[in-house]
Amino acid sequence: MKLYGYWRSTAAYRVRIALHLKGIAFESVSVHLVKNGGEQHSNDYSELNPNNLVPTLVDGDFSLNQSLAIIDYLDQRNSDNALYPPDIKNRAKVQALALDIACEIHPLNNLRVQQYLANSLAVTDEAKQAWVEHWMNVGFIAIERQLGISAGQYCFADTVSVADICLVAQVYNAHRFNVDMSPYPLINKIVNNCNELPAFIKALPENQSDAVR
Secondary structure, three states: OEEEEOOOOHHHHHHHHHHHHHOOOOEEEEOOOOHHHOHHHOHHHHHHOOOOOOOEEEEOOEEEEOHHHHHHHHHHHOOOOOOOOOOHHHHHHHHHHHHHHHHHHHHHHOHHHHHHHHHOOOOOHHHHHHHHHHHHHHHHHHHHHHHHHHEOOOOOEOOOOHHHHHHHHHHHHHHHOOOOOOOOHHHHHHHHHHOOOHHHHHHOHHHOOOOOO
């Protein structure tokens, strides 16, 4: 199994966490998102993933993009350490929170959005920062309220789920952008709890072989 990704990609980070939680061995293949105009735009990678985004998972002759689809595939492929609850209603709740993060917050601070703001719209660095802070805070406010209902040690009681995976990766991104996380005590508690687990430590961006140190 191969995972094409980039050390600082939020979406690739999610999949690395899932792979480590499931105990699935994999080879990391670096796709540098900045070097040479972005290796995700190369002909070889475009054939693998026409969206020119990371991650892409290759499992034998099967390939799949989109981090949440990959995580769902991994969860069904390997029943150990399930990342979704078995109950249909609880599963839907977990999935909804994961989507709140992956679909509502993350895309607005993704690299290609940042590049478009700067290069095509000539948005200043200060305005880009305000954009990131605004949309992350809009999302985190709602998530903090949800966690007031559902949280235990993790997003949903005391079992790690795909919601925790998405939250940890997004909060790492928030710290990169110097977003003030002090208004979100539940989010911070859950992220700290997750980051004490070996799978999350192994998946940290700075612990990847292609990390810039």
